[in-house]
Amino acid sequence: EIVLTQSPATLSLSPGDRATLSCRASQSVDSFLAWYQKKPGQAPRLLIYDAYNRATGIPVRFSGSGSGTSFTLTISSLEPEDFAVYYCQQRTSRPPWAFGQGTKVEIK
Amino acid sequence: QVQLQESGPGLVKSSQTLSLTCTVSGGSISAYNYYWTWIRQHPGKGLEWIGFVHSNGDGFYSPSLKSRLTISLDMSKNQFSLRLTSVTAADTAVYYCARDQDRYGVDVWGQGTTVTVSS
Numbered sequence: 001e002i003v004l005t006q007s008p009a010t011l012s013l014s015p016g017d018r019a020t021l022s023c024r025a026s027q028s029v030d031s032f033l034a035w036y037q038k039k040p041g042q043a044p045r046l047l048i049y050d051a052y053n054r055a056t057g058i059p060v061r062f063s064g065s066g067s068g069t070s071f072t073l074t075i076s077s078l079e080p081e082d083f084a085v086y087y088c089q090q091r092t093s094r095p096p097w098a099f100g101q102g103t104k105v106e107i108k
Numbered sequence: 109q110v111q112l113q114e115s116g117p118g119l120v121k122s123s124q125t126l127s128l129t130c131t132v133s134g135g136s137i138s139a140y141n142y143y144w145t146w147i148r149q150h151p152g153k154g155l156e157w158i159g160f161v162h163s164n165g166d167g168f169y170s171p172s173l174k175s176r177l178t179i180s181l182d183m184s185k186n187q188f189s190l191r192l193t194s195v196t197a198a199d200t201a202v203y204y205c206a207r208d209q210d211r212y213g214v215d216v217w218g219q220g221t222t223v224t225v226s227s
Contacts, residue, residue: 099156102154
């Protein structure tokens, strides 16, 4: 079973700052990794699939990178609506497709 | 546009069986290569992947829930369901049904339904 570890647990930033979130896999997932945004009271939203492809309607300030066991989600300039919890999820042909424990991006 | 809607009891007694249904509208549950998925979030915690049933009927469950879990399709009603037996307080969570497109991720979600397990 592939385990994902996200860091940091919490990121305290201001609007306009750059956010860099990390996700590490316990074994290689090639580029089969997705990122989601979760806000309180809302369903999660798919941001990135295949490590770097933006999902439909996702703003260009969100970008993903990485392969193998190390991945990054970058938000180039935080908008007020971007303060949320972000999760990575492995998408290889080997379920379970577990999530990382999440990174909370909070307003500093 | 495909939409998903969860339904089921908001309150279940400990040791009983939790049954939830997800109704799919705007598309066929048997179409293409979709994994019809359940995900939950415990209060104040992260997302927990529960399992899926593929549009061809195959399924895969979280190892931690496998002994208590069944996810099934009802083609005639365009629905899929979750059945979790012997629930405890640890099963209290918001449950989401979702459409998973394999490597392309979970792209459609229900709004979520809150389930509380009472003693």
